[in-house]
Amino acid sequence: MSGFTDAVLTARRRKGGRPTRPAGPMQRREARWGYAFISPWIIGFLLFWLVPIGASLVFSTLDFQLTDPDATSFVGTSNWERALSDPDTWTALAATFRFTVLFLPLSIVVALGLALLLNSKHLKFTGFFRLLFYAPSMIPLVAGVLIWQQVLNPQTGWVNRLIGLTGVDATGTDGIRWFDNPILVLFAFSFIGLWGIGNAMMVNLAGLQGIPTELYEAAEIDGAGWWRRLRSVTLPLLSPIMFYNLVIGSVAILQYFVVPWVLFGATGRPGGASRFLLVHFYQQAFVFGDMGYGAALAWLIFILVAVFTAVLFGTSRYWVHYGTERS
Amino acid sequence: MTATATAPHTEAAETPPAEKAMRRKRRGITMTIVTTLGALLLAVVFLMPLGYGAATALKDKDGVSDPNAAVLPVSALTFEYEGEVHDVYAVPMPDGTTRDLALIEPGRESSTFVDPEDPGAGPIEWDGRWRTLEPVTGLNPQWGNFEEAWNTISFLRLTGWTLMYALVSMALTVVSSAVVAYGFARFRFPGRGLLFGLLMATILLPPAVTLVPKYAVFLQMGWVGTYLPLIVPQLFANAFNVFLLRQYFLTIPRELEEAARIDGAGPIRTFLRVIIPQSVPALTAVSLFHFFYAWNDFFEPLLYLAGNREIVPIGVGLSYFSGVYNSEPHLILAASLLALALPVAIFLAAQRVFVQGIVVTGVDK
Numbered sequence: 001m002s003g004f005t006d007a008v009l010t011a012r013r014r015k016g017g018r019p020t021r022p023a024g025p026m027q028r029r030e031a032r033w034g035y036a037f038i039s040p041w042i043i044g045f046l047l048f049w050l051v052p053i054g055a056s057l058v059f060s061t062l063d064f065q066l067t068d069p070d071a072t073s074f075v076g077t078s079n080w081e082r083a084l085s086d087p088d089t090w091t092a093l094a095a096t097f098r099f100t101v102l103f104l105p106l107s108i109v110v111a112l113g114l115a116l117l118l119n120s121k122h123l124k125f126t127g128f129f130r131l132l133f134y135a136p137s138m139i140p141l142v143a144g145v146l147i148w149q150q151v152l153n154p155q156t157g158w159v160n161r162l163i164g165l166t167g168v169d170a171t172g173t174d175g176i177r178w179f180d181n182p183i184l185v186l187f188a189f190s191f192i193g194l195w196g197i198g199n200a201m202m203v204n205l206a207g208l209q210g211i212p213t214e215l216y217e218a219a220e221i222d223g224a225g226w227w228r229r230l231r232s233v234t235l236p237l238l239s240p241i242m243f244y245n246l247v248i249g250s251v252a253i254l255q256y257f258v259v260p261w262v263l264f265g266a267t268g269r270p271g272g273a274s275r276f277l278l279v280h281f282y283q284q285a286f287v288f289g290d291m292g293y294g295a296a297l298a299w300l301i302f303i304l305v306a307v308f309t310a311v312l313f314g315t316s317r318y319w320v321h322y323g324t325e326r327s
Numbered sequence: 328m329t330a331t332a333t334a335p336h337t338e339a340a341e342t343p344p345a346e347k348a349m350r351r352k353r354r355g356i357t358m359t360i361v362t363t364l365g366a367l368l369l370a371v372v373f374l375m376p377l378g379y380g381a382a383t384a385l386k387d388k389d390g391v392s393d394p395n396a397a398v399l400p401v402s403a404l405t406f407e408y409e410g411e412v413h414d415v416y417a418v419p420m421p422d423g424t425t426r427d428l429a430l431i432e433p434g435r436e437s438s439t440f441v442d443p444e445d446p447g448a449g450p451i452e453w454d455g456r457w458r459t460l461e462p463v464t465g466l467n468p469q470w471g472n473f474e475e476a477w478n479t480i481s482f483l484r485l486t487g488w489t490l491m492y493a494l495v496s497m498a499l500t501v502v503s504s505a506v507v508a509y510g511f512a513r514f515r516f517p518g519r520g521l522l523f524g525l526l527m528a529t530i531l532l533p534p535a536v537t538l539v540p541k542y543a544v545f546l547q548m549g550w551v552g553t554y555l556p557l558i559v560p561q562l563f564a565n566a567f568n569v570f571l572l573r574q575y576f577l578t579i580p581r582e583l584e585e586a587a588r589i590d591g592a593g594p595i596r597t598f599l600r601v602i603i604p605q606s607v608p609a610l611t612a613v614s615l616f617h618f619f620y621a622w623n624d625f626f627e628p629l630l631y632l633a634g635n636r637e638i639v640p641i642g643v644g645l646s647y648f649s650g651v652y653n654s655e656p657h658l659i660l661a662a663s664l665l666a667l668a669l670p671v672a673i674f675l676a677a678q679r680v681f682v683q684g685i686v687v688t689g690v691d692k
């Protein structure tokens with residue numbers, strides 16, 4: 001099903017499980033060629049991942065200011081203590097948490113809903129609709145953000161003017177100010193986010209098309225209605241793909257940056273709602289040049305992502321369904 | 328049928344099979360119409376901001392900021408007559424008709440107009456107070472907004488740098504990723520499973536955790552303010568691309584390589600002569616994925632090019648522009664539409680390859 005989760009899970013399962021073969025000259029030659037082919041990645045992994053991650057940990061113990069690198073000194077855990085007592089860190093964690101709670105379920109449901117719609121035997125012009133729903137994903141994110149910023153303009157944007165048609169005073173001074181309210185702005189972020197739903201939708205659709213129709217026929221003979229078929233056939237068989245979308249989606253939210261940055265820069269407006277973790281990190285490390293503190297914040301993000309994915313992978317065995325037995 | 332049967336059952340039993348089939352067919356048609364219309368409505372709502380963007384990008388400045396302005400770019404019509412611009416009014420004529428005329432000489436009790444359709448017919452005298460007349464409005468798209476946005480953001484310069492970045496990094500990452508993917512797909516070596524797991528893990532690792540030391544080193548090397556920190560890492564393969572290409576390489580029958588080997592080809596020649604020609608669809612898909620990824624890339628260009636505004640790619644350029652021109656939304660929207668035109672056009676042209684790439688591999692970038 002989802003090749004990505006397969007690969008991760010298979011890699012995990014294989015660890016230490018394979019019997020070692022006696023290495024003859026042929027095998028040694030094959031292994032040498034294998035290492036040669038993957039060597040660019042190994043070098044890149046060391047240079048751009050492993051060493052920098054370790055160095056970040058070292059940097060997080062230093063007082064290292066970009067404006068005055070010569071005055072760098074060792075400060076022990078004080079950057080870490082500061083990171084945990086900085087009110088901005090907690091604002092960022094709260095903003096990330098609130099947005100995750102709203103957008104992650106929303107995006108997963110919408111991506112699944114659109115895929116179900118596109119897979120429906122009742123839908124005509126499937127290719128055309130697939131194109132329409134996918135197209136916004138191709139719009140450069142900054143351009144999309146700027147368009148939405150105007151569409152959600154309280155006075156002149158179409159969204160409020162449409163709401164105004166229903167009799168609600170949306171465009172007035174007490175109207176719906178999408179970018180001035182810490183809760184409403186999460187919906188603005190969500191609208192922009194839904195424009196990027198295309199990839200998740202396509203992956204879901206590919207998964208749906210891979211479900212054998214006999215299963216649905218059998219369920220129908222057993223008298224299962226639409227809802228029952230969705231719950232008992234579609235969702236279990238789609239769960240590896242839903243799992244993939246969930247992992248990618250939550251890792252992306254923990255590193256949410258472009259949309260809040262383009263709309264609000266490092267101001268955190270409204271009321272801290274746009275101060276996401278990466279905005280906080282970018283401001284401290286590269287706007288203020290406090291690289292030691294920035295490194296501590298970056299490690300905090302790293303730990304959060306690691307814990308989050310570990311929890312997701314750990315719980316996956318209870319709800320991700322791998323139908324076929326694998327050798 | 329017994330009397331205990333419920334009403335629908337009775338009805339179903341009494342209906343002849345032909346009629347039942349007809350009814351089912353009719354229900355199917357209704358479902359198709361409802362579903363398709365529903366999808367159309369959903370698509371209209373989903374794409375509404377684009378319509379708004381297009382309509383607003385063509386408005387003049389007054390039309391953008393007026394909350395009661397018409398939806399389309401409408402403004403009061405004017406007419407140029409003998410070198411001067413005059414407003415156009417709906418003028419009720421003595422014969423009972425109303426004509427759209429340009430006011431060239433206003434007077435208290437009578438004014439002089441000219442017909443914009445037929446200025447050669449000369450001035451028309453009209454008795455009445457011109458202030459009671461209604462100005463004529465009409466569709467008046469400001470195509471000049473696009474020209475102004477094009478010039479203000481230096482669209483060609485931004486696009487040029489973005490294209491350079493996208494194409495160079497695409498070439499480097501596709502070549503290096505294909506090499507690495509072949510290594511993982513075809514050779515057995517100790518630690519392969521572990522290394523592949525590590526490779527996959529880098530998809531989930533937050534790049535932020537590497538940025539501080541990388542930035543410090545690139546700054547030391549004098550690379551900050553150039554594209555080098557963005558391009559050089561592409562030489563060392565990218566986990567997503569390796570994964571996609573490996574999946575594809577695994578589907579190529581081994582017999583083809585065996586034949587090449589019997590002919591005396593080494594692994595490099597086999598890779599170049601057998602694997603690469605067989606993998607054009609996958610290589611194209613990966614190239615496209617990376618192209619769009621680079622076109623959209625924001626964080627790292629923002630970081631590494633911060634000191635050099637002249638060479639930023641289009642996403643960063645747009646964000647600078649919107650910060651400065653936030654009182655001119657029509658220009659921001661025109662610039663945004665310009666910025667999305669090229670990637671969307673490429674996508675529409677290549678969508679078959681693109682969609683297949685997502686579907687075949689079951690994964691996206």
